[in-house]
Amino acid sequence: MKRSQLLIPVLASVMLLVTSCSSVxxxxxxxxAVDFNQYxxxxxxxxxxxxxxxxDLDKKRILRAIETELTKQGFAKSSNPDMLISIFxxxxxxxxIYRNNFGYGYGWGWTPYYWRGAGRETVSTSTEGTLYIDLIDAQKKELIWQGMGTGVLSQDREAKIERINEIVMKIMEKYPPNKTK
Structure with missing residues (x-):
């Protein structure tokens, strides 16, 4: 097998690894019109x-992460709040689907000059989640800020918790929008 034929499956594997670990x-x-310093x-x-x-477990994880990030920024949880937080x-x-076209057999190959194929297909699935965090003025009941974070989720419990915390942290880094607090 030629060296270039070996290089392509290696590059495809690296690309799969990189895309599966994509960032938030x-x-x-x-x-x-809102002065965010009032909240x-x-x-x-x-x-x-x-x-x-x-x-409900993931909801609790998300809410704990939001509370952690807001308290880091100096906000206090209150029964008479300035703003309300909602999520969806x-x-x-x-x-x-990844196709490895290496091998010999019937089927169209990489060039129009010879037949080649009989490669293998690898199918993988991943779940991409999007979390929206809405901040609502408590008195006016109007949406004042919305953050959205999208990332690949894991079924592994520990990895999922870590990913939820990362997504919430990345979203809340953008609040308040003018960062004068």
Whole structure:
């Protein structure tokens, strides 16, 4: 087998590894007319959180992570808060098919000059989750800030907890938008 034929499966494996460990993608949006310095306390908005279509255990993990990040920024959890926090989630299952065209047999190959194929296909699936964190003005009941984080999730309990904490941290790094606090 030629050296270049060996190099392609190795590169494909590296690309699979790199794409499976992709980082968290974050986006935020907010109301330009809001002075975010006026908010100093928070509470969770139960009606909104109850609608999130994830397990109660994952909800608790997300809420603990949000509380941790906000208290790091100097916010206090309160029964009479300045802002309310709600979450919702979306998930997508990604199916990746990788084809190794090395080997001999019937089928079209890499060049139009000879037949080749009989390679193997590898199918893998991954779950990509998107977490939305909504911050709502408690008095006006208006959305003031929204953060969204997307990342690949694991079924392994410890890895999932770590990933939830990472996604929440990356989202909350963007709050407040003007960082004058």
């Amino acid at each position: 993608k974050v986006a935020t949006d907010y109301d330009d 100093q306390s928070f509470a969770f908005y139960k009606p909104g959180i109850d609608k999130a279509e994830i397990s 989630t979306k998930t997508n299952t990604n199916v990746d």
